[in-house]
Ligand SMILES: *[C@@H]1O[C@H](CO)[C@@H](O)[C@H](O)[C@H]1NC(C)=O
Ligand SMILES: *[C@@H]1O[C@H](CO)[C@@H](O)[C@H](O)[C@H]1NC(C)=O
């Protein structure tokens with residue numbers, strides 16, 4: 001969280017006599033996103049008043065103070081030797097970084113850190129909300145449920161990524177070829193067969209984080225065709241009528257001039 005100096009000084013003033021001792025502090029992100037199967041390293045740091053010695057550190061999930069071992073077992077407890085996917089990386093001094101190895105869907109939870117010194121104990125006020133997303137980091141979603149859209153119709157594709165909420169730099173591809181459109185949404189209207197194909201999106205120009213293809217099939221629309229045919233027929237008819245009139249004019253002019261010559 002960014003604070004301007006004024007807010008910070010007000011907070012410090014409040015924290016002095018009324019609120020918590022500013023010496024006690026746990027700092028970690030509000031949320032953390034990790035792709036299933038990969039390793040999450042959740043950054044964390046803590047401070048305590050001088051003169052205390054940290055004797056125990058605990059990471060727990062979905063608790064308010066991390067001291068209720070009856071509800072859910074702690075994912076990490078420095079007092080308990082355990083071989084687990086949850087590893088406490090650092091120290092008893094100020095770095096409480098937690099590593100989750102080979103994250104599984106069930107690891108999604110709110111993680112809280114708590115530490116105990118020789119005099120007192122302290123838990124992070126709010127936990128880290130850990131989101132676990134499936135392997136597909138980047139996805140194409142569409143405004144239509146079906147992949148099949150009628151000729152002349154429209155579809156809006158959006159590029160989503162569970163682990164990055166504000167992507168501005170989105171690149172779009174059709175059958176592997178870059179499109180000129182950029183941005184999280186790709187709007188396609190007046191669809192024709194040329195628009196059919198596999199669409200992918202990418203969150204960086206290097207094309208590293210590219211989505212799975214989304215296949216667009218454009219089918220002929222009977223009504224659309226009828227109206228096109230009708231328009232073509234009308235145009236053809238008008239052209240034919242004009243030609244016939246011209247021809248009639250020429251023939252008449254010839255006949256008329258022959259007639260006047262003979263006189
Ligand atoms: C805390 O420990 C982690 C893991 O060893 C390390 O990557 C990180 O830089 C450390 N943080 C600080 C502030 O020292
Ligand atoms: C789109 O992808 C599917 C399989 O993912 C493939 O069978 C098809 O040939 C592709 N179409 C084009 C136009 O590349």
Ligand SMILES: *[C@@H]1O[C@H](CO)[C@@H](O)[C@H](O)[C@H]1NC(C)=O
Nearest residue numbers: 137138161163164203208209
């Ligand atoms: C892009 O891919 C790299 C490596 O494959 C990964 O570390 C990174 O988190 C990805 N970024 C996004 C925004 O998905």
